[in-house]
Amino acid sequence: xxxxxxxxxxxxxxxxxxxxxxxxxxxxxxxxxxxxxxxxxxxxxxxxxxxxxxxxxxxxxxxxxxxxxxxxxxxxxxxxxxxxxxxxxxxxxxxxxxxxxxxxxxxxxxxxxxxxxxxxxxxxxxxxxxxxxxxxxxxxxxxxxxxxxxxxxxxxxxxxxxxxxxxxxxxxxxxxxxxxxxxxxxxxxxxxxxxxxxxxxxxxxxxxxxxxxxxxxxxxxxxxxxxxxxxxxxxxxxxxxxxxxxxxxxxxxxxxxxxxxxxxxxxxxxxxxxxxxxxxxxxxxxxxxxxxxxxxxxxxxxxxxxxxxxxx
Amino acid sequence: xxxxxxxxxxxxxxxxxxxxxxxxxxxxxxxxxxxxxxxxxxxxxxxxxxxxxxxxxxxxxxxxxxxxxxxxxxxxxxxxxxxxxxxxxxxxxxxxxxxxxxxxxxxxxxxxxxxxxxxxxxxxxxxxxxxxxxxxxxxxxxxxxxxxxxxxxxxxxxxxxxxxxxxxxxxxxxxxxxxxxxxxxxxxxxxxxxxxxxxxxxxxxxxxxxxxxxxxxxxxxxxxxxxxxxxxxxxxxxxxxxxxxxxxxxxxxxxxxxxxxxxxxxxxxxxxxxxxxxxxxxxxxxxxxxxxxxxxxxxxxxxxxxxxxxxxxxxxxxxxxxxxxxxxxxxxxxxxxxxxxxxxxxxxxxxxxxxxxxxxxxxxx
Numbered sequence: 055x056x057x058x059x060x061x062x063x064x065x066x067x068x069x070x071x072x073x074x075x076x077x078x079x080x081x082x083x084x085x086x087x088x089x090x091x092x093x094x095x096x097x098x099x100x101x102x103x104x105x106x107x108x109x110x111x112x113x114x115x116x117x118x119x120x121x122x123x124x125x126x127x128x129x130x131x132x133x134x135x136x137x138x139x140x141x142x143x144x145x146x147x148x149x150x151x152x153x154x155x156x157x158x159x160x161x162x163x164x165x166x167x168x169x170x171x172x173x174x175x176x177x178x179x180x181x182x183x184x185x186x187x188x189x190x191x192x193x194x195x196x197x198x199x200x201x202x203x204x205x206x207x208x209x210x211x212x213x214x215x216x217x218x219x220x221x222x223x224x225x226x227x228x229x230x231x232x233x234x235x236x237x238x239x240x241x242x243x244x245x246x247x248x249x250x251x252x253x254x255x256x257x258x259x260x261x262x263x264x265x266x267x268x269x270x271x272x273x274x275x276x277x278x279x280x281x282x283x284x285x286x287x288x289x290x291x292x293x294x295x296x297x298x299x300x301x302x303x304x305x306x307x308x309x310x311x312x313x314x315x316x317x318x319x320x321x322x323x324x325x326x327x328x329x330x331x332x333x334x335x336x337x338x339x340x341x342x343x344x345x346x347x348x349x350x351x352x353x354x355x356x357x358x359x360x361x362x363x364x365x366x
Numbered sequence: 367x368x369x370x371x372x373x374x375x376x377x378x379x380x381x382x383x384x385x386x387x388x389x390x391x392x393x394x395x396x397x398x399x400x401x402x403x404x405x406x407x408x409x410x411x412x413x414x415x416x417x418x419x420x421x422x423x424x425x426x427x428x429x430x431x432x433x434x435x436x437x438x439x440x441x442x443x444x445x446x447x448x449x450x451x452x453x454x455x456x457x458x459x460x461x462x463x464x465x466x467x468x469x470x471x472x473x474x475x476x477x478x479x480x481x482x483x484x485x486x487x488x489x490x491x492x493x494x495x496x497x498x499x500x501x502x503x504x505x506x507x508x509x510x511x512x513x514x515x516x517x518x519x520x521x522x523x524x525x526x527x528x529x530x531x532x533x534x535x536x537x538x539x540x541x542x543x544x545x546x547x548x549x550x551x552x553x554x555x556x557x558x559x560x561x562x563x564x565x566x567x568x569x570x571x572x573x574x575x576x577x578x579x580x581x582x583x584x585x586x587x588x589x590x591x592x593x594x595x596x597x598x599x600x601x602x603x604x605x606x607x608x609x610x611x612x613x614x615x616x617x618x619x620x621x622x623x624x625x626x627x628x629x630x631x632x633x634x635x636x637x638x639x640x641x642x643x644x645x646x647x648x649x650x651x652x653x654x655x656x657x658x659x660x661x662x663x664x665x666x667x668x669x670x671x672x673x674x675x676x677x678x679x680x681x682x683x684x685x686x687x688x689x690x691x692x693x694x695x696x697x698x699x700x701x702x703x704x705x706x707x708x709x710x711x712x713x714x715x716x717x718x719x720x721x722x723x724x725x726x727x728x729x730x731x
Contacts, residue, residue, distance in 0.1 A: 258451035261418050264438040265445040266512070267468035280455045 085341070091334035096147075099330040113147065114331025116140045118157050118322065118339075122149035157336060160318040165343065166229055167314055168298040171236035175293045176286060178237070179244030184274060186245070187252040188260075198249075201242045209239045210302045220307055227312045235307070236297040243296075244289045251285025252278065287354035291347065298344050315340050368429030368519040368552055369394045370415060375424030375434075377410050377576075384410040386576045387424065392554060392569070397546050399567035400556045403599065407576035409524055412556045416522045417441045429519050439468075444513035446523040450505045452497040452512075459493045462511040469516065483511045486545070502530045506538055510545065520552040527562065539566055560600045564588065572596050582727060588646075590709060590724035594716040597644050597709070603673060606650070607642040607711070608680035614641070614710065614719070621710065623680055626658045629705035631723035640713035643680075647673065649704040650685035652693075656700030665693050676701065 062070070091099050093110040122144050123129075129150055136142040144151045185191060186198060216235065217226075225231030255278060263273035279286075301316045308314065319336040322329055348355065370392040377385040385407040392398045400408040413419040415426055417438030426434040433441050444465070452461050459480055466476045484490040487507045492500065497508060506526065513521055526542070527535045543566050546553050557563050563570050564584040572579045572587065572595075580592040591597035597605035610623050619632040621643065628643065652674070660676035660683060672689045675682060678701070685701070687693070710719045720728055 256449065256451065258447045258449060259453060261438070262445065262447065262451040262453070262512075263464075264418065265416060265443065266465035267439045269439060270437075272468075277453060 088334050088341075089338050092331055092338045094331050094334075096329065096331060099334070100328075111143070111331075112140075113143055114329070114333075114335035116143045117329055117332040118335045119155050120144065120151045121153050121155050122147075123152050124148065125150045157315070157318065157322075160313055160315045161339065163229065163308075163312055164298060164314040164316075164340070167232045167236065167312070168294055168343075170229070170233040171240065171297045172290050172294045174233060174237045175240045175244050176290050179241055179248050179289065180279075180282070180286060182241075182245045183248035183252050184278065186249050188257065198246075201245055204238075204242045213303065213306055216303075217306055227308045227310055229312050232304070232308065232312055232314070235303060236293075236300060240293040240296055244293055247289045247292070248282070248285055251282050251289075255281045284354040287351040291351055291355055294347060295344060369427075370520060370552060370554065371425075371427040372411070372415070373425045373427070375411070375414060375421045375426060377407070377414060377419060378422045384576055385414070385421075388573075388578045390571055390578060390581045392552060394552055395550045396552055397543065397566060397568045398552070398554045399563040399570040400554060400573065401560060401563040401567075401570050401599075402558065402573035402579075404558055406573040408556045408558075408571075408573050410576075411573070412522050412524055412554060415520075415554060416443055416445050418445075442518050443520045443522060444516070444518040446509050446513050446521065446526045448525045448528045450509040450526075450529070452505060452508055454497060457494055457496050458489065458500070458508050458511075461497060461508055462493075462515050465512060465516045479515055480511075483515045486514070486548075487511050503534055503538060506530065510542075514545070514549065514551075518551075520554065521546075523553065523555045525556055525558070527557075535562075542566065561602070564600070572599060574599070586727040589707065590718070590727040591644070592718050592728055594642065594644070594711050594713075594718075597711070597718075601646060603647050603684040603686075605644045605646050605709075606681075606683045606685075607644055608678065608683070609640065609642050609713070610680055611639065612641055613638040619705075623658060628658065628703060628708075630708045630710055631706060631721040633710065634720040634722065634725055637710075637712045637719055641719075642711040642713055643703075644709040644711055644718075645683075645703045646707060647684045647686040649707045650683060651702045651704070652685065652687060652691070652699050653702045654700050656702040658701045658703075659698055660701050661698045662693060662695050664695060 090106075090108075092114045093112070094105070094108050095111050095113055098105050098108045099114075120140065125133075125145070125148055130145075133150055136145050141151060186194060191197065220226040220231055220235075223231075225234070259277045259281065260270075260273040263277045264270065268276065299316065300314075304314045305317045308317065315336070319333055319340065322332050322336060372391070373389050374387045375385060375389075376383070376387045388411065400412055402408045410419060414421045414434075415428075417433065417436060417440075421434050424434065425432050428441060428443065438445075453464065456464065462480045462483060463476045466479060471479075480493070481490070484493055487510060489504060489507050489511065492504060492508075497505065500508065506529075509526070523542075527538055530538055539562060555563075555566065567584055569582065570584055570587055571581045574595050580587055580596045587596060588600055591600065591605065594607065597607075608623055610621070612621055613636075614621055614633050615636045616634060617632055618636075620627045620629050621641070622628070623643065630643070648671075658678070660678040662674060663677050663682070664675040666673040666675075667689060670689060671686050672691070672693070674685045674687055674693055676685060676699075683701070706723060709724060710721065711717065712719060718724060718728065
């Protein structure tokens with residue numbers, strides 16, 4: 055009996071293709087629904103049966119970025135004709151804009167805290183992973199286990215102690231506090247992932263650089279880092295996604311200056327009735343940075359996720 | 367170019383001693399082989415010379431300067447790795463010019479030097495190719511190019527042909543030797559292949575279990591091994607040992623295997639107890655008139671010669687005889703040994719006893 059590798063038949067290819075497309079549609083559907091809802095009017099967003107075809111409007115986006123009040127005739131008279139397109143949209147709903155909402159601020163907080171903690175995590179994680187991978191660190195295995203053990207319970211389990219600590223240290227509701235917290239949570243993952251990647255880079259590359267007249271740091275910087283780019287990119291994506299989406303700590307530890315977007319978006323629901331288009335608009339905009347970041351790094355990501363599966 | 371001197375160098379990894387106190391000198395311009403089985407400490411020794419490991423104790427002199435505790439980047443040497451270790455994110459030109467960039471050499475000069483080196487190695491046409499798709503031989507040449515481009519004081523090579531297939535190794539080893547002769551650079555080469563060592567080396571150090579067993583020119587080491595380990599490690603088939611219990615006094619020139627007297631070079635050392643008579647296969651003659659007898663067990667045909675396996679009262683022997691000789695398995699035949707080529711070993715330490723024939727070799731061994 056013999057075995058041979060054959061090309062899949064056309065039928066198999068079709069079947070596989072349909073399976074993949076079907077799965078992709080199921081996965082993407084909620085995302086598309088959120089994006090669509092952002093462009094619906096209030097009544098359209100809660101219409102039953104749900105509307106797939108509708109007249110798009112920027113109402114949700116205007117409501118997301120502005121604070122408004124229900125207009126009385128006096129106010130309308132005082133305000134005169136609407137000055138801009140978004141004034142017009144607010145007027146059409148019978149409201150006037152009283153000022154910008156805090157969404158922009160919260161979004162920027164998310165950017166600062168998300169990317170800040172990811173950058174810090176990569177810096178510390180790469181350095182620690184390199185040391186663990188290359189040097190004789192005393193108690194190496196114990197230290198690595200200790201680092202891993204910080205992930206053994208859900209981070210939120212330590213929320214109360216952290217809350218108390220942050221209050222004592224004056225870190226509550228600060229950017230620095232949230233960056234440090236997310237870095238601490240992500241660091242164990244990044245050290246372990248990056249150590250795996252760096253272990254796979256043959257040590258001879260660095261030794262060749264040392265022989266070629268470079269210092270240890272130059273060898274690390276010029277030879278190891280470019281080789282580890284894949285690992286660093288995929289680890290960075292994991293860290294960013296966590297910090298970006300994190301909700302529980304953000305609710306607990308931030309309220310004003312450092313509040314991120316995730317705890318802010320639900321508050322939209324409360325301000326002027328259930329404004330689903332505004333919530334959907336907030337969610338849509340919130341998705342963009344992680345999507346862009348992931349797309350920029352996607353060629354690394356695929357190799358990163360399957361790392362270890364194929365020996366070089 | 368430089369002389370390299372190793373003095374009492376020792377390396378420990380925790381409780382494990384990789385290299386026992388070793389001392390030898392590599393002369394300027396020599397092609398020097400570090401030979402031994404895997405795990406014998408030869409690579410560790412090389413890495414200590416290069417500065418990739420620091421010795422636990424002892425001194426290493428390159429060109430008269432003590433460099434034992436200096437980092438590799440300050441030793442001005444080049445290293446060719448077994449797997450070549452070409453920088454994968456650079457093309458061939460980038461790889462070869464990398465050591466020059468660290469010296470801050472101007473671009474134009476780097477370009478000229480890389481061009482010269484590529485010319486010598488015959489790789490001018492692949493300079494702008496990425497290293498990923500290169501064949502084994504071309505990778506090897508690029509690795510050599512990176513080594514020779516900055517005229518280092520010495521070249522260190524760690525089994526550089528180990529990753530090539532057999533056919534190409536032959537070719538590459540000739541190329542390497544020719545390159546060495548052309549540049550006249552001191553080269554230290556690690557290998558576990560005794561044929562490679564004898565074929566290419568000006569001098570060989572044989573190591574085992576972190577100990578330098580013998581040090582000298584290939585022919586001396588082959589003819590007059592200092593220890594039983596060397597006698598067995600070098601030569602294929604290895605040296606034969608005829609084990610016997612006996613006693614030998616200084617100046618004596620024969621030993622008794624059973625009741626047969628066998629001539630040996632006049633001994634200088636005296637010894638008593640378990641001894642071995644070491645004879646290379648090509649120094650055994652099948653001679654029906656000889657009184658020492660052995661039974662032919664098997665023959666292996668090797669083209670110009672054949673290897674005859676014989677059973678004797680003192681152990682199994684392999685003799686190398688012309689393939690034209692008619693050999694019948696199962697027959698008993700007389701054996702004679704060329705008295706000028708025999709080495710006597712004492713079995714307790716496995717060391718060769720000094721005789722008139724090998725004393726010159728063993729003195730600096």
